[in-house]
Amino acid sequence: MTTSPTSTAAISTPLPRQGGRGISEHDVWTAADTLLMAGQRPTIERIRQQLGRGSPNTVSPYLDAWFAGLGARLQGTSAAAPGLPDGVTMPESVARAALDLWALALSEGRAALAADEAARRAVLDARDAELVADREALEQARAVLHERITSAETAAADARQAREEAQAQARRAEALLIEAQADAVASRQALSVARERTQALQEEHAAQRSHWDAERTRLGERAEANERRLMLELDATRASVKSLQQERKQVQRQLQDAEAALATMTEAQHEMRAAKALQDAVVARLREHVSAQEALAATYQSMLAAPTASLPGRGNVSGRKRRVPLGAVPATSVLRRARRP
Numbered sequence: 001m002t003t004s005p006t007s008t009a010a011i012s013t014p015l016p017r018q019g020g021r022g023i024s025e026h027d028v029w030t031a032a033d034t035l036l037m038a039g040q041r042p043t044i045e046r047i048r049q050q051l052g053r054g055s056p057n058t059v060s061p062y063l064d065a066w067f068a069g070l071g072a073r074l075q076g077t078s079a080a081a082p083g084l085p086d087g088v089t090m091p092e093s094v095a096r097a098a099l100d101l102w103a104l105a106l107s108e109g110r111a112a113l114a115a116d117e118a119a120r121r122a123v124l125d126a127r128d129a130e131l132v133a134d135r136e137a138l139e140q141a142r143a144v145l146h147e148r149i150t151s152a153e154t155a156a157a158d159a160r161q162a163r164e165e166a167q168a169q170a171r172r173a174e175a176l177l178i179e180a181q182a183d184a185v186a187s188r189q190a191l192s193v194a195r196e197r198t199q200a201l202q203e204e205h206a207a208q209r210s211h212w213d214a215e216r217t218r219l220g221e222r223a224e225a226n227e228r229r230l231m232l233e234l235d236a237t238r239a240s241v242k243s244l245q246q247e248r249k250q251v252q253r254q255l256q257d258a259e260a261a262l263a264t265m266t267e268a269q270h271e272m273r274a275a276k277a278l279q280d281a282v283v284a285r286l287r288e289h290v291s292a293q294e295a296l297a298a299t300y301q302s303m304l305a306a307p308t309a310s311l312p313g314r315g316n317v318s319g320r321k322r323r324v325p326l327g328a329v330p331a332t333s334v335l336r337r338a339r340r341p
Contacts, residue, residue, distance in 0.1 A: 022058075023051060023058060023059070027054075028047055028054075028059055029065075031050040031051050031064065035047070042105075043112060044056050044059045071102060090210060
């Protein structure tokens with residue numbers, strides 16, 4: 001297989017890296033040719049590594065254009081081969097390798113595009129999720145804002161009502177202030193009158209105080225005289241108290257003597273009561289004996305008054321006289337027995 005001098009030089013000579021922030025389509029195509037000649041599939045990351053700069057968004061359209069113009073470039077470098085499109089002239093082996101590489105590049109490109117599309121779709125899904133979250137947050141914020149607006153309207157209504165009440169209170173306060181000012185004027189007048197009355201009362205008080213001072217001096221002198229008189233009376237009272245105390249002691253002694261005499265008299269009275277009881281008993285006994293003697297005397301008189309029938313009866317009478325009971329004892333003997341100790 002023969003190769004052109006230009007292709008050999010492109011493969012053997014490395015692509016120089018140029019500085020600068022931006023990259024051009026020529027830089028991307030040159031890097032892709034270098035990777036392709038090295039047997040590597042040109043990708044966005046490999047081109048960025050080959051160049052050392054460039055963003056994926058910038059490299060991607062240049063790489064797509066490189067893949068789109070790769071077939072036309074290969075047509076101009078070799079003769080036609082069997083199975084190739086019309087007008088393509090290159091060696092069969094090179095053409096087939098280019099076709100295989102082109103098919104591989106297309107499949108990898110499609111895979112890369114699918115991966116990019118999946119990545120972009122994932123990014124879009126993430127953005128959609130973020131948008132949904134933002135929408136929900138916005139709805140919540142809108143609800144909070146609505147509540148705040150409602151609260152603000154309520155607060156504004158309360159504020160208006162409070163302002164109206166404050167205005168009414170201000171009007172009432174103004175009326176009260178006018179009344180207070182009128183009261184203050186009346187109070188000043190009353191204060192002036194009160195001051196005049198106070199001055200008069202002070203003058204009257206001063207006069208009364210001078211009179212009270214004189215009266216106090218007179219009363220003090222009288223009190224001193226009364227005090228001296230009371231001291232004399234106190235001394236006399238003390239002397240009389242001493243004499244009364246002495247008399248009290250004498251009375252107490254007399255009272256003690258009287259109590260002793262009363263005790264003696266009480267004891268004697270008890271003895272007299274006992275003797276009287278004994279005497280009453282003796283008198284009762286004597287009365288019994290007297291009654292017995294009277295009954296005996298009556299019997300004896302009746303016996304004497306009865307007529308005697310015969311002499312032998314006298315002897316019987318004498319015998320009856322001798323039979324008089326011992327209980328018929330004269331009263332004098334009984335009294336003598338009672339008087340014995």
